[in-house]
Amino acid sequence: MANVIIDGIKASVPDGSTILQAANQVGVRIPTLCYHPDQSIKANCRVCVCEVEGNRLLQAACAIPVFDGMVIKTRSPKVIEARKTILELILANHPQDCLNCIRNGNCELQELAEEYCIRENPFEYKVRGFAKDFSTPSLFRDPDKCVLCRRCIEACSVIQSVNALGLQNRGHHSMVVPTMGGNLIDSPCVMCGQCIHACPVGAIGEVEGINDFLAAVADPDKIVVTQIAPAVRLAISEEIGMETGAMSMETFVTGLRQVGFDHVLHTNFTADLTILEEGNELLKRVKEGGTLPMFTSCSPGWINFCETFYPDLLDNLSTCKSPQQMFGSLVKTYWAEKMGVDPSRIYSVSIMPCVAKKFEASRPEMNASGYRDVDLVLTTREVGRLFRMSGLDFSKLPGSNFDSWMGAYTGAAVIFGASGGVMEAALRTVYEVVTGNTLEDVNFTGIRGFDGIKEAEVDLNGLVVKVAIAHSLSNARKLMDQVRAGESPYHFIEIMACPGGCIGGGGQPITKRNAKRIERIDAIYLEDEGLPIRKSHENPEVKQIYEDFLQEPLGHKSHELLHTHYHDKHKTVL
Amino acid sequence: MAEEMRIVLRNYGKVDPLNIDTYLAQGGYKGLEKARSMGTADLIADVKKANLRGRGGAGFNCGMKWSFAASAQADQKYVICNADEGEPGTYKDRLIMENDPQTLIEGMAICAYAIGATKGFIYLRGEYPFLVDTLNTAIAQAKDKGLLKDFDLEVRSGAGAYVCGEETALIESIEGKRGEPRFKPPFPPNIGLWGKPTIVNNVETFANVPVIVEKGGDWYAAIGDKAYPGTKVFTLTGDVNNRTFFEVPTNLTIRQLIYDFGGGIRDGKKFKAVQIGGTSGGFIPESLLDTCIAFDSMSAIGATLGSGATFVMDETRDIVDIITRIAGFFEHESCGKCAPCREGTARVAELMEKINEGHGSAKDTTLLNKLGTVMSYSCLCGLGQAAPAPVLTTIKHFEADYAAKFK
Numbered sequence: 001m002a003n004v005i006i007d008g009i010k011a012s013v014p015d016g017s018t019i020l021q022a023a024n025q026v027g028v029r030i031p032t033l034c035y036h037p038d039q040s041i042k043a044n045c046r047v048c049v050c051e052v053e054g055n056r057l058l059q060a061a062c063a064i065p066v067f068d069g070m071v072i073k074t075r076s077p078k079v080i081e082a083r084k085t086i087l088e089l090i091l092a093n094h095p096q097d098c099l100n101c102i103r104n105g106n107c108e109l110q111e112l113a114e115e116y117c118i119r120e121n122p123f124e125y126k127v128r129g130f131a132k133d134f135s136t137p138s139l140f141r142d143p144d145k146c147v148l149c150r151r152c153i154e155a156c157s158v159i160q161s162v163n164a165l166g167l168q169n170r171g172h173h174s175m176v177v178p179t180m181g182g183n184l185i186d187s188p189c190v191m192c193g194q195c196i197h198a199c200p201v202g203a204i205g206e207v208e209g210i211n212d213f214l215a216a217v218a219d220p221d222k223i224v225v226t227q228i229a230p231a232v233r234l235a236i237s238e239e240i241g242m243e244t245g246a247m248s249m250e251t252f253v254t255g256l257r258q259v260g261f262d263h264v265l266h267t268n269f270t271a272d273l274t275i276l277e278e279g280n281e282l283l284k285r286v287k288e289g290g291t292l293p294m295f296t297s298c299s300p301g302w303i304n305f306c307e308t309f310y311p312d313l314l315d316n317l318s319t320c321k322s323p324q325q326m327f328g329s330l331v332k333t334y335w336a337e338k339m340g341v342d343p344s345r346i347y348s349v350s351i352m353p354c355v356a357k358k359f360e361a362s363r364p365e366m367n368a369s370g371y372r373d374v375d376l377v378l379t380t381r382e383v384g385r386l387f388r389m390s391g392l393d394f395s396k397l398p399g400s401n402f403d404s405w406m407g408a409y410t411g412a413a414v415i416f417g418a419s420g421g422v423m424e425a426a427l428r429t430v431y432e433v434v435t436g437n438t439l440e441d442v443n444f445t446g447i448r449g450f451d452g453i454k455e456a457e458v459d460l461n462g463l464v465v466k467v468a469i470a471h472s473l474s475n476a477r478k479l480m481d482q483v484r485a486g487e488s489p490y491h492f493i494e495i496m497a498c499p500g501g502c503i504g505g506g507g508q509p510i511t512k513r514n515a516k517r518i519e520r521i522d523a524i525y526l527e528d529e530g531l532p533i534r535k536s537h538e539n540p541e542v543k544q545i546y547e548d549f550l551q552e553p554l555g556h557k558s559h560e561l562l563h564t565h566y567h568d569k570h571k572t573v574l
Numbered sequence: 575m576a577e578e579m580r581i582v583l584r585n586y587g588k589v590d591p592l593n594i595d596t597y598l599a600q601g602g603y604k605g606l607e608k609a610r611s612m613g614t615a616d617l618i619a620d621v622k623k624a625n626l627r628g629r630g631g632a633g634f635n636c637g638m639k640w641s642f643a644a645s646a647q648a649d650q651k652y653v654i655c656n657a658d659e660g661e662p663g664t665y666k667d668r669l670i671m672e673n674d675p676q677t678l679i680e681g682m683a684i685c686a687y688a689i690g691a692t693k694g695f696i697y698l699r700g701e702y703p704f705l706v707d708t709l710n711t712a713i714a715q716a717k718d719k720g721l722l723k724d725f726d727l728e729v730r731s732g733a734g735a736y737v738c739g740e741e742t743a744l745i746e747s748i749e750g751k752r753g754e755p756r757f758k759p760p761f762p763p764n765i766g767l768w769g770k771p772t773i774v775n776n777v778e779t780f781a782n783v784p785v786i787v788e789k790g791g792d793w794y795a796a797i798g799d800k801a802y803p804g805t806k807v808f809t810l811t812g813d814v815n816n817r818t819f820f821e822v823p824t825n826l827t828i829r830q831l832i833y834d835f836g837g838g839i840r841d842g843k844k845f846k847a848v849q850i851g852g853t854s855g856g857f858i859p860e861s862l863l864d865t866c867i868a869f870d871s872m873s874a875i876g877a878t879l880g881s882g883a884t885f886v887m888d889e890t891r892d893i894v895d896i897i898t899r900i901a902g903f904f905e906h907e908s909c910g911k912c913a914p915c916r917e918g919t920a921r922v923a924e925l926m927e928k929i930n931e932g933h934g935s936a937k938d939t940t941l942l943n944k945l946g947t948v949m950s951y952s953c954l955c956g957l958g959q960a961a962p963a964p965v966l967t968t969i970k971h972f973e974a975d976y977a978a979k980f981k
């Protein structure tokens with residue numbers, strides 16, 4: 001332990017603590033901008049500088065370890081003047097369009113400007129004048145707003161191992177740019193959106209679809225139908241100032257009707273359906289000697305990653321479309337038929353924790369229904385904005401139920417939102433299909449949690465199935481390299497592009513630390529436990545669709561509507 | 575009249591840089607031989623006793639630095655020579671490498687022995703491509719003679735970035751990354767090149783080492799200034815009669831440099847200012863010329879000893895215009911990693927241009943003062959911390975020159 005004095009407060013803190021950690025321990029908050037609790041220390045913004053007795057230089061609290069006897073001043077006049085000046089310097093070339101910014105009200109720089117009472121900036125206001133990059137359907141970049149903290153670069157290169165972002169030029173010409181020269185679309189970007197969470201300001205954001213949605217609602221000819229992804233409900237409450245998971249599903253459904261959706265259905269329905277299709281695909285591959293290990297295909301950021309970095313392993317990918325796209329092709333065929341509506345009038349909107357889903361919906365092959373299967377993807381954040389726009393008080397809103405035919409779901413579908421959830425859901429079904437026995441304990445707790453790579457073995461009456469799960473693409477890369485080298489011991493691998501799975505998706509409420517992701521994971525298993533049916537094959541509406549429409553898993557109609565193929569998107573440096 | 579004392583330049587003009595035998599004939603490699611006969615602890619203690627302080631700019635006790643790396647446990651340690659001599663007006667390291675490369679190699683080999691390193695790099699300024707062959711030849715000859723034993727030495731050229739003279743930016747550059755400084759601690763003697771204990775010393779520092787080892791720490795500690803003993807090489811430029819270089823004990827005054835060695839101001843003009851240590855050195859007025867050149871006395875007047883570059887300006891020089899150019903230099907050379915340097919150097923340049931073009935006012939110098947002061951203690955590395963010194967010292971000592979340009 002080291003004895004330190006922080007602003008006159010004596011404290012004993014663990015050896016190796018930084019000034020920032022020590023100050024937090026005694027209740028002194030030091031402002032930060034480039035600091036990120038789950039990333040490496042950068043010490044480049046210098047906003048956290050403090051005075052240390054005996055040192056002329058101010059010290060970056062995020063980076064400097066304490067020593068025994070250290071006397072620290074976190075708010076001396078010298079410190080305050082330095083912080084204010086640094087903020088003025090950063091703000092002098094930062095676009096002052098907070099009112100129009102996608103991060104208005106949720107911006108670390110805006111908060112600092114407010115805290116430090118930045119009024120008249122003595123430095124001349126000069127915006128750098130870079131072009132915005134709207135080249136992808138998922139993410140945009142606004143380089144003028146970039147404060148060069150480099151958190152996005154670390155998210156992309158270290159957490160995701162994608163390396164789509166890098167630095168260019170020097171000094172005040174420095175800028176974060178897509179690698180390989182051009183726009184983001186020309187880079188290896190997989191559109192996972194983890195850079196959005198990393199960005200403290202509005203330099204990267206989702207391509208917003210709110211106006212398209214409002215236009216569809218205003219069009220009397222359109223029947224606006226939505227599907228909600230498994231990871232959305234528990235996070236949407238964060239967007240309206242409630243605790244994680246606090247909004248009930250019934251209230252959420254009412255809220256969606258209130259903002260203009262004509263019919264509210266659930267992606268969980270197609271998540272259960274995915275288990276039937278994918279589980280049977282796995283068994284077929286195992287029995288008939290197909291390509292193994294089989295990879296899950298629910299996560300569009302992961303699909304982009306596989307197509308870009310492992311095009312030689314595309315045959316390992318399950319041919320199942322993601323639940324979003326299965327839903328999209330069914331809502332304009334099966335559901336339209338059941339409801340007796342003209343599919344051309346259906347405007348299909350999905351609500352997703354994901355920005356890569358926006359790209360996935362725009363894939364040219366995703367039109368099995370004869371129309372574009374999913375017309376619009378809204379992220380959790382965008383629905384949060386719609387909710388705030390609506391003026392609804394969710395504490396007083398009565399609940400309501402999903403519409404029929406594609407709204408029923410099981411606990412197995414709910415856990416799709418957490419890393420390991422697809423695998424667990426598949427095992428719950430595959431076990432019973434193969435063994436014919438009832439699975440007494442449906443909880444495969446060994447494959448839950450935030451570990452980067454998890455693995456398990458399941459004995460299906462003598463058939464031992466080895467499975468592995470990875471979340472974050474740097475972890476996926478480890479499993480893929482093993483497969484590429486022919487050394488993978490697994491039959492089935494679940495990959496989710498984002499840390500923690502979809503609960504940590506690029507479209508979720510801005511997530512500043514992994515602790516929040518873990519909180520959401522806990523909420524998801526709580527929801528699963530509370531449901532009466534927890535195995536996908538027991539979903540009554542799934543049984544119904546096979547009886548009335550699809551006939552059997554992997555059947556002719558399934559192939560037409562629920563399965564897809566992949567493309568080599570390997571990019572080479574020219 | 576002060577006199578020269580040559581330690582690092584002792585072989586200047588006496589050896590053929592491409593022939594190691596001429597170096598050996600002057601007693602070369604006796605220091606290394608003696609070092610190897612001593613235990614590493616005694617060797618480091620003697621270098622510590624010499625109180626040799628880094629000749630690159632930070633002035634840290636060399637033996638102390640070595641002792642940190644020596645006591646660090648690691649499977650690999652490195653010795654790096656900082657030969658990224660980027661200060662405008664400085665060419666002392668070039669003089670050593672061009673004329674007597676073996677003295678540098680010997681100094682590095684002694685350091686490698688002292689700390690237990692088997693690999694070294696000479697990080698050579700990108701603008702010195704003509705020295706690559708000289709150094710490689712010298713290294714090959716020392717290896718052929720078996721003098722280096724298990725110590726392998728390699729020349730790496732920089733690409734022209736001024737910031738790569740900062741030791742951690744230099745390390746990043748050798749690692750193949752953007753030349754940008756790391757925050758400290760950890761310091762390179764603990765975690766340096768590729769995460770291993772690393773000693774980075776300047777060319778001039780290493781060149782002192784063979785002589786110190788040979789003649790002993792006590793001998794060296796008695797030369798020049800007590801707190802910053804030994805000699806220092808100066809390169810004199812600007813409005814002096816003798817634009818030359820010389821090596822002198824560290825207890826001389828600035829006035830002696832300019833008048834005894836420089837022969838005074840050219841064309842009978844009056845002295846106006848002198849900048850010592852490189853582009854980030856403070857500007858020194860007439861009233862402070864009797865200051866001792868040693869590291870600490872220079873720091874006390876807001877100036878630096880730094881590289882020993884001594885740039886003299888006569889009464890006709892436009893101080894504000896010179897500072898504007900210097901501000902442009904730092905705007906160009908800032909690496910862009912930390913906010914106060916990245917944005918600050920650009921704003922200093924912008925404000926200086928405004929004043930220099932006759933559009934400024936006292937408000938601008940007030941802002942420059944605040945900005946420069948904040949930069950001096952908030953920036954991540956020495957570049958940003960030192961960059962405002964010319965501005966701050968001229969606003970202090972040559973205020974009238976600024977006022978004369980106000981609108």
